[in-house]
Amino acid sequence: MANPALARSGSVTSAASNDAVVQVREICKNYGDVEALRGINLEFERGKLTTLLGPSGCGKTTLLKIIAGLVPATSGEICVNGHAVTGPGPERAFVFQDFALMPWATVLRNVGFGLELKRVPAAERDRTARRYIEQVGLAGFEQKYPHELSGGMRQRVGIARAFAVNADVLLLDEPFSAVDEQNRRKFQEDLLRLVELEKKTFIFVTHSIEEAVYVSDRIVLLSPRPGRVSQVIDPMIDRSASPDDIRRDAGYLDVVEEIWQGLRQYAE
Amino acid sequence: MTLFGTRVPMMASLLFWLLVWEIVGRLDVMFLIPPFTSIVSAGFELVQTGSWQSASMITLRSFLYGMTLAITVGVPLGVLMGRFKVIDNIFGLWVNMFVSAPLSALVPILMILFGMGETTVVVTVFLFAVWIIVLDARAGVMQVPTSLIEMGRSYGASRWTIFTKIILLSALPEILAGIRIGLIRGVKGVVIGQILVSIIGYGELFELYSRSFDMERFWALTMLLFAAAMLLSAGVEHFEKRIEYYAGAR
Numbered sequence A: 001m002a003n004p005a006l007a008r009s010g011s012v013t014s015a016a017s018n019d020a021v022v023q024v025r026e027i028c029k030n031y032g033d034v035e036a037l038r039g040i041n042l043e044f045e046r047g048k049l050t051t052l053l054g055p056s057g058c059g060k061t062t063l064l065k066i067i068a069g070l071v072p073a074t075s076g077e078i079c080v081n082g083h084a085v086t087g088p089g090p091e092r093a094f095v096f097q098d099f100a101l102m103p104w105a106t107v108l109r110n111v112g113f114g115l116e117l118k119r120v121p122a123a124e125r126d127r128t129a130r131r132y133i134e135q136v137g138l139a140g141f142e143q144k145y146p147h148e149l150s151g152g153m154r155q156r157v158g159i160a161r162a163f164a165v166n167a168d169v170l171l172l173d174e175p176f177s178a179v180d181e182q183n184r185r186k187f188q189e190d191l192l193r194l195v196e197l198e199k200k201t202f203i204f205v206t207h208s209i210e211e212a213v214y215v216s217d218r219i220v221l222l223s224p225r226p227g228r229v230s231q232v233i234d235p236m237i238d239r240s241a242s243p244d245d246i247r248r249d250a251g252y253l254d255v256v257e258e259i260w261q262g263l264r265q266y267a268e
Numbered sequence B: 001m002t003l004f005g006t007r008v009p010m011m012a013s014l015l016f017w018l019l020v021w022e023i024v025g026r027l028d029v030m031f032l033i034p035p036f037t038s039i040v041s042a043g044f045e046l047v048q049t050g051s052w053q054s055a056s057m058i059t060l061r062s063f064l065y066g067m068t069l070a071i072t073v074g075v076p077l078g079v080l081m082g083r084f085k086v087i088d089n090i091f092g093l094w095v096n097m098f099v100s101a102p103l104s105a106l107v108p109i110l111m112i113l114f115g116m117g118e119t120t121v122v123v124t125v126f127l128f129a130v131w132i133i134v135l136d137a138r139a140g141v142m143q144v145p146t147s148l149i150e151m152g153r154s155y156g157a158s159r160w161t162i163f164t165k166i167i168l169l170s171a172l173p174e175i176l177a178g179i180r181i182g183l184i185r186g187v188k189g190v191v192i193g194q195i196l197v198s199i200i201g202y203g204e205l206f207e208l209y210s211r212s213f214d215m216e217r218f219w220a221l222t223m224l225l226f227a228a229a230m231l232l233s234a235g236v237e238h239f240e241k242r243i244e245y246y247a248g249a250r
């Protein structure tokens, strides 16, 4: 099958590239008797969006939280900017599937919370928070409380909070899973714009193959438990075309099909 | 409520029963039930007497001491139980036992321990109120979403900051609900304590009125207490509503 839009990295444990911001080395994770991850080796480059894709329970969230320093690995090592990870750090920010907003705080305070914890002075914190609130399209909602917002808007708050701390690495765990289909597409386009704009390293988890192909520079397919890297795919989508054209593009559809074939063996 | 096809306001039923009371009272069927109007006028007289005023002061003081103690002990204990398994194991059984125990039965023992005075009443208020405060604070702390704590950690919050800025605030609606129920139980505690000790505050007055068959004043005092308890509960509920806007939404 010759597909011009599909370039597969031959070896999963490819040699270290120069621009790897996050390096995952031989990560294994056991929860008691449950072996969640086995021997994960990956690298994530600056300015690129990498998606972790795989069947439910294969350890995507676990891997993301290990990179975030929220969950300790059983063995193996994570390096961010060359330093080994021992816990959470300011160069990484996490976007939660359930938003993790503080219900008693306004949008402004929620977005500025990362800065508040860093003891950034209030005036500067508010200025930064307002800028990112505007960037995610929530201008005018600064004084609203989370329960006054729709699910999609709440996740925008979560994303703005992650951007406001100016981390190098953004970890997003199924950020759009609680968002309806129309908003989801809008989100995907906004996300691409932010990747373009912010030259950060994005590690993204999703269940949707289409979403993964649409937004990713690289897709990592994980096998069912214990999670291992089964395939790495670089979709190479030409993003200069309009969103609708991309979704109709033959190359795009071929990658979707390719991944579907890859995952189908696990579904059966 | 509708009657013969016309809407009758809720207050109408209260008025109806008061009317029945008044008629029964005037018929003089039982000395226990004086006419309602004379209870009301006895009530007006009562609140002007020095004995009622000083009894009220004593009652209020015992209540406030007991409640302060219950809140300052109950909230921290509940929070600690919610955070630390060890502490939960040590106290869990006792708290759950006492929260539903008939505590009035303990008051005679308290009288032996603390004497026939105000201390016993304060301890009674404390014992009536504290357990539910502990349990609700514990429940509030335990239901804090893990993702909210992980959020704090991922943005570099220390354990103490997570505790003060996330856990306590997140548990606040439950803590307040516990305090509200605690306050109502505390009112029961102060009345039961005083009646059993029967030489201080309202207990002394109740004792006096029932012994001298002064049913007007007896009822007037009872109704004042009912009204005070309802007002207190309504007040706390009002305060809670201002906090609660986020409790339902998380």
Ligand SMILES: Nc1ncnc2c1ncn2[C@@H]1O[C@H](COP(=O)(O)OP(=O)(O)OP(=O)(O)O)[C@@H](O)[C@H]1O
Binding pocket: A031, A034, A036, A055, A056, A057, A058, A059, A060, A061, A062, A063, A225
């Ligand atoms: N705290 C935990 N304790 C015990 N087992 C856990 C824990 N967290 C996850 N697991 C187990 O580890 C495995 C991987 O979980 P994880 O949440 O990482 O999967 P996932 O790929 O994110 O799944 P999903 O797509 O459903 O979100 C699962 O089998 C899960 O049951």
Ligand SMILES: [Mg+2]
Binding pocket: A060, A061, A062
């Ligand atoms: Mg998950």
